[in-house]
Amino acid sequence: MNKKFAQVIIDNKSSSTDKPYTYLIDSDLVELVEEGMRVLVPFGLGNRVVKGIVIKIEENYFGSHKLKKIIDVIDDKPLISKDLIDLSIWMSEKYLSPYIDAFKAVLPPGDFKEVKTNILLEEVHDDIYNTLDTLEKSVVTIIHNNKGKIELGELKEQMNNRLTNKIIRQLESKGILTTSMEIQTSIEPKYEKYVYLKNRFNSREELNQKIGKRSYKQLEIAEFLFDKGEIPLKELMMEVNSSISTIKSMEKKGLIQIVNREIFRSPIKEDISPYKKHELTLEQRNCFDTIMDHINRNQSSKFLIHGVTGSGKTEIYLQLVEEMINKGKESIVLVPEISLTPQTVQRFVGRFGDRVAVLHSKLSYGERFDQWRKIREGKVKIAVGARSAVFAPFSNLGLIVIDEEHESTYKSSMNPKYDTLQVAEKRCDQFGSTLVIASATPSVESYYRSIKGEYKLLNLKKRIMNRELPFVKIIDMREELNSGNKSIFSKELYEAIEENLKDNKQTILFLNRRGHSTFVSCRQCGYVVKCNKCSISMTYHLKENRLKCHYCGLAISPPNICPVCKSKYIKYFGIGTEKVEEFTKRLFPNAVVKRMDLDTTSKKGSYESILNNMKEEKIDILIGTQMVAKGLDFKNVTLVGIIAADTSLNLPDFRSPERTFQLITQVAGRAGRGDFEGKVIVQTYNPEHYSIQLAQEYNYLAFYNKEVLIRKEFNYPPFTNIISIIIYGEDVKRVIIKSKEFYKILINNLKQINLIDFVDNIIGPFPAPLERIKNNYRYQIIIKCKNEYLDKLKTAIEWVFIYNRYKVDVTGIKFNIDINPNSIL
DNA sequence: AGCACGCCGACT
DNA sequence: GTCGGCGTGCTC
Numbered sequence: 001m002n003k004k005f006a007q008v009i010i011d012n013k014s015s016s017t018d019k020p021y022t023y024l025i026d027s028d029l030v031e032l033v034e035e036g037m038r039v040l041v042p043f044g045l046g047n048r049v050v051k052g053i054v055i056k057i058e059e060n061y062f063g064s065h066k067l068k069k070i071i072d073v074i075d076d077k078p079l080i081s082k083d084l085i086d087l088s089i090w091m092s093e094k095y096l097s098p099y100i101d102a103f104k105a106v107l108p109p110g111d112f113k114e115v116k117t118n119i120l121l122e123e124v125h126d127d128i129y130n131t132l133d134t135l136e137k138s139v140v141t142i143i144h145n146n147k148g149k150i151e152l153g154e155l156k157e158q159m160n161n162r163l164t165n166k167i168i169r170q171l172e173s174k175g176i177l178t179t180s181m182e183i184q185t186s187i188e189p190k191y192e193k194y195v196y197l198k199n200r201f202n203s204r205e206e207l208n209q210k211i212g213k214r215s216y217k218q219l220e221i222a223e224f225l226f227d228k229g230e231i232p233l234k235e236l237m238m239e240v241n242s243s244i245s246t247i248k249s250m251e252k253k254g255l256i257q258i259v260n261r262e263i264f265r266s267p268i269k270e271d272i273s274p275y276k277k278h279e280l281t282l283e284q285r286n287c288f289d290t291i292m293d294h295i296n297r298n299q300s301s302k303f304l305i306h307g308v309t310g311s312g313k314t315e316i317y318l319q320l321v322e323e324m325i326n327k328g329k330e331s332i333v334l335v336p337e338i339s340l341t342p343q344t345v346q347r348f349v350g351r352f353g354d355r356v357a358v359l360h361s362k363l364s365y366g367e368r369f370d371q372w373r374k375i376r377e378g379k380v381k382i383a384v385g386a387r388s389a390v391f392a393p394f395s396n397l398g399l400i401v402i403d404e405e406h407e408s409t410y411k412s413s414m415n416p417k418y419d420t421l422q423v424a425e426k427r428c429d430q431f432g433s434t435l436v437i438a439s440a441t442p443s444v445e446s447y448y449r450s451i452k453g454e455y456k457l458l459n460l461k462k463r464i465m466n467r468e469l470p471f472v473k474i475i476d477m478r479e480e481l482n483s484g485n486k487s488i489f490s491k492e493l494y495e496a497i498e499e500n501l502k503d504n505k506q507t508i509l510f511l512n513r514r515g516h517s518t519f520v521s522c523r524q525c526g527y528v529v530k531c532n533k534c535s536i537s538m539t540y541h542l543k544e545n546r547l548k549c550h551y552c553g554l555a556i557s558p559p560n561i562c563p564v565c566k567s568k569y570i571k572y573f574g575i576g577t578e579k580v581e582e583f584t585k586r587l588f589p590n591a592v593v594k595r596m597d598l599d600t601t602s603k604k605g606s607y608e609s610i611l612n613n614m615k616e617e618k619i620d621i622l623i624g625t626q627m628v629a630k631g632l633d634f635k636n637v638t639l640v641g642i643i644a645a646d647t648s649l650n651l652p653d654f655r656s657p658e659r660t661f662q663l664i665t666q667v668a669g670r671a672g673r674g675d676f677e678g679k680v681i682v683q684t685y686n687p688e689h690y691s692i693q694l695a696q697e698y699n700y701l702a703f704y705n706k707e708v709l710i711r712k713e714f715n716y717p718p719f720t721n722i723i724s725i726i727i728y729g730e731d732v733k734r735v736i737i738k739s740k741e742f743y744k745i746l747i748n749n750l751k752q753i754n755l756i757d758f759v760d761n762i763i764g765p766f767p768a769p770l771e772r773i774k775n776n777y778r779y780q781i782i783i784k785c786k787n788e789y790l791d792k793l794k795t796a797i798e799w800v801f802i803y804n805r806y807k808v809d810v811t812g813i814k815f816n817i818d819i820n821p822n823s824i825l
Numbered sequence: 826a827g828c829a830c831g832c833c834g835a836c837t
Numbered sequence: 838g839t840c841g842g843c844g845t846g847c848t849c
Contacts, residue, residue: 007849008849010848010849012826012827013826014826016846016847016848017826017847017848019849020849021848021849023849024849041849042849043827043848043849044826044827044828044847044848045827045828045829045830045847045848046827046828046829046848048826048827048828050826061849063849065849066849067849068849214834214835214836214841215841215842215843216842217842217843218842242843243843243844243845244826244827245827245828245842245843245844246842246843246844248827249842249843
């Protein structure tokens with residue numbers, strides 16, 4: 001008997017069922033099931049039928065479970081290829097992520113269980129039809145009677161024959177059928193379960209009578225619902241600390257109703273004009289040739305392009321991609337989310353037209369699925385997108401480009417908490433393809449690796465057309481203050497803006513903080529308005545006249561009198577982009593001033609409209625956050641002002657000098673991109689800090705050399721790995737007790753496996769720098785560990801925190817484990 | 826997530 | 838005793 005064994009991942013987001021389950025593939029299915037296909041399997045004591053995905057097929061089974069059989073196979077082709085399956089398994093191990101989350105990253109967007117296969121009938125001539133066997137004929141007839149198109153599941157139902165998938169494949173190879181995937185997202189929006197009391201009770205007394213004293217838990221829930229009305233099921237379970245079974249039995253009794261409510265989402269669209277090919281400069285050509293030379297000699301290689309801002313890196317990517325197309329290979333181009341919207345995408349779509357798939361966060365599930373399907377079915381050759389585009393399901397991948405590789409958005413903060421650079425390396429290894437990463441300010445880690453020879457370093461030192469990098473002037477704001485200037489503009493910046501306006505040139509003002517005032521405080525007693533769910537001061541937003549929490553979104557009206565001491569001396573401190581806008585408009589009443597940050601670009605198309613106005617020179621002064629720092633290319637911008645270079649410098653994170661250096665360099669790069677010289681004015685209270693000084697000189701190498709020494713001395717990446725474990729929950733006392741308990745268990749475990757002496761450092765548990773977010777108290781343990789012991793350490797962490805082998809009661813406690821996180825805040 | 830098993834308290 | 842609620846543990 002020909003039988004095989006399949007490892008199946010079942011989607012039910014509970015950590016205890018997140019592992020491969022082995023099922024028997026009976027002889028009648030053995031030829032139909034492939035890795036990457038979805039199957040129906042019996043699961044649990046009640047053998048309920050669930051959908052799962054086959055990740056491995058083996059000839060033998062040596063385990064001791066009595067195996068159940070796969071009921072049926074859903075797909076006629078694998079949803080994902082073998083290399084993406086391997087990649088997911090690799091990710092779940094590398095980043096300690098649940099399998100199901102790692103697989104969701106590579107599976108079609110949306111709910112993979114809802115993917116349908118459509119079968120389309122081509123024209124069939126009688127002479128061909130007559131060569132078919134009976135079963136094949138009946139398939140053709142069924143589809144014909146269904147207007148030439150049918151969904152696979154429905155066809156199988158009508159055929160009522162195990163071999164349907166096989167027949168389809170035969171007919172497909174004869175060119176009689178074609179198949180195509182579809183997902184029903186436009187009519188299947190996202191839902192969440194809500195609970196409410198069935199409206200039969202007028203009073204508590206009536207409730208008590210109906211339920212009876214015995215079911216005190218039910219009574220508690222009912223009373224809770226009586227007060228609250230409708231509430232999400234998850235929240236209810238949290239609030240009353242009850243299990244689902246209690247709630248379900250109440251539903252059975254008809255006391256409560258559980259309903260699905262839709263959660264909203266929205267799409268956007270854009271128009272794009274052609275972008276013609278540019279002649280490469282000598283430097284660009286050298287860089288391009290070196291890469292192509294390696295590719296042509298079939299040496300799979302990794303390159304780091306260190307190119308100053310405005311050196312024309314995008315044109316190099318474009319031409320590399322073109323070469324790939326000529327070789328019949330596909331390319332993935334990754335850009336940070338923020339610069340994704342118009343400019344880079346316009347260039348790719350402008351040059352390659354419908355051979356480009358664009359993936360970004362503003363697509364709806366349906367749109368995203370369409371892009372995914374185009375890639376999967378080989379209809380496009382290039383995928384341009386944010387970090388998740390690294391999973392684009394190409395089958396003959398030749399090149400991955402990562403633009404602005406230093407950007408923090410390349411590290412995911414959700415499961416799987418992957419680092420896009422590492423994933424890209426892995427994919428390139430799988431396909432033998434080329435990896436090109438590039439930045440004007442490479443991350444210390446990447447540059448270190450290029451020095452060690454893991455990446456081949458390519459330099460672009462000149463801007464195109466030999467334009468000069470803009471002159472950077474540092475203004476010591478302490479001196480401004482001493483000379484009596486309390487304004488947010490130094491004298492020098494003010495005069496420069498004034499002059500720029502006179503010359504009809506454009507100005508960009510950068511401040512990495514949105515809102516109007518960053519905190520509101522009482523001058524009498526020092527009280528600061530804080531979010532009542534997060535340990536963070538609230539930012540005042542002028543336009544809406546509200547105080548907002550930038551972590552949880554809570555908005556309240558600003559107080560007129562101090563809630564503590566009742567004084568009316570409430571003052572607004574700190575500057576945000578909104579206040580900069582207000583001041584700028586007041587000081588330059590004749591200038592057209594626009595602000596670009598999260599608050600002004602949340603509406604559909606508003607980002608594009610601001611950029612277009614900027615391009616058409618309808619805006620004199622553009623004020624913005626991070627958004628203006630990346631990739632924007634306006635020829636008429638000659639002045640860039642950095643309002644406060646210190647905001648990113650004083651954060652308690654080892655990467656803050658690096659961030660500051662990168663930010664200043666990137667923002668400065670926005671000036672002088674046209675025929676006119678650019679100027680940058682940096683305002684700071686720390687003018688002597690090395691990251692500001694060296695950014696002024698555009699001296700990346702000196703910055704790197706200094707920074708890498710510090711990293712070595714204090715043992716930070718790239719010399720070690722940092723693992724952050726955050727233990728959080730709503731009950732502070734429990735969080736503290738549990739984090740101490742887990743810390744002890746972890747230490748004991750590490751002692752047992754003789755690892756404790758090899759782990760560089762374990763600190764904690766201490767309150768996380770952001771001690772409270774969205775009502776959760778957060779305690780943190782930070783572990784440093786060299787590469788060679790990392791795997792052992794991860795196993796220990798998995799054992800203690802994820803599998804919870806020590807059976808610690810973890811009700812109300814959650815963990816967030818991040819390996820080499822972006823920041824340790 | 827869903828299902829069964831077994832403990833335990835309240836009522837006959 | 839016995840009925841029913843509620844927590845616990847397992848799912849190839």
